[in-house]
Amino acid sequence: MTETKPVSPLPSVDRVMHGPQAEVLCVAYGRSAVVDAVRAALAQLRAERTSKAKADGAADADKVLSLAAVSLAARATPALKPVINLTGTVLHTNLGRALLSEEAAERVAMVARSACNLEFDLGSGERGERDALVEELLIELTGAEAATVVNNNAAAVLLVLAALAEGREVVVSRGELIEIGGAFRIPDVMRSANVRLVEVGTTNRTHAKDYLEAIGPDTALLMKVHTSNYKIVGFTAEVAERELAEIAQRNKLPLAIDLGAGSLIDLEAFGLPKEPIVRDTLAAGVDIVTFSGDKLLGGPQAGLIVGKKDLIQRISRHPLKRALRVSKLTLAALEATLLAYRSPDFLRRDLPTLRLLTRAQDEIQALAERLKPHLAAALGDGWQVAVTSVASQVGSGSLPLDELPSAALALTPVSKSSAAPQRLLAALRALPTPIIGRVGDGSVILDLRCLEDEPLFLAQMQELARVKLKA
């Protein structure tokens, strides 16, 4: 006869729910959620008993409640949360791209909580146009005749194609049939918009005569795509915007350009590499320009479409526009961002994207020196911590070949273990406010260009010190 320990029966739901600690949970989460969590905890304990793994585990009401409390807390925690971007890529698509200005974030919070004049003309008391809220600003900042806004630049391109060329032909250079991160391929977008793609030229060279030969009775639109995320160097040729605009005009066709990032200002004046300016592109005779709200503009995710009035009208009246329109939250953030451009002297101060892109290397270096001892203390003996020069990236496909001189902390395992850096990256990601770095040359590299909240970082170092890290 084998001896088995007597197993106490599991408490009932009622018993667990009667007690001051259950009451505390009920105040935080509501009774029904707590009852559900208690039932789930009891089921878990029952399953563990039948699997005999923990058959002798005591299971009183306290144990059930503490299990329930852990799962209630976990389920109440949002999955989307702030992280500290130390990847060195300022406009990181996977990390949410541009950071909004304080003003923009406040405007979002304000209209989020309140009714607002989204589509309501306060003068006449009649229905208004939501795009009208930012159209004047976009006209002023780009020199366009009219403007409209959709959810992102991919949507902007789709809508322009559908509205101006549905069922007809669009002429594009082969060198511009690009893929942008997240499987956005220009040829696929064209198919979705139900337009026929006519490719001209070759990958590295496209000439004016290539466009001229491709134009036929079924051509509806000439399109140019700013190949922002890669560069072809060497024996290349492309047709300049001005020349292409003349070709379009002579053939009574509209010319649309997808600028991708597109800047409202001259970034060279801020010591940054050159990037096409929307105003210049329009001034070159281009009829329609599309660009992103959350790349160099430094605003919310949005797709901006600016250009000739009659074309913008056709675009904004297309049925797809209704499906792609932006919310009041987007418009609030976009308007506040655009308003910042009316005070160019304060742009660097007020727009995080511009502030981070133009941050001086010696300032980042000084920050690295300040943080170095804290990191060394948190990591302990197993790691070497050094300040090193690195190159940050603009990101989001903009300015691919140009890098921004920056400074980083390089964390190298004394053991030279090749697995240790990946383990440290994972530990950094598991912090309450996750820190996102990268591995380079056997070290964890934390590029500090985008770190502005030093206390938040130091608080994470305290947490890191508690985690036992194998180097």
Ligand SMILES: *Cc1c(COP(=O)(O)O)cnc(C)c1O
């Ligand atoms: C980034 C980019 C897009 C897509 O813009 P989203 O705002 O991410 O939708 C389209 N075209 C070009 C050239 C781009 O660089």
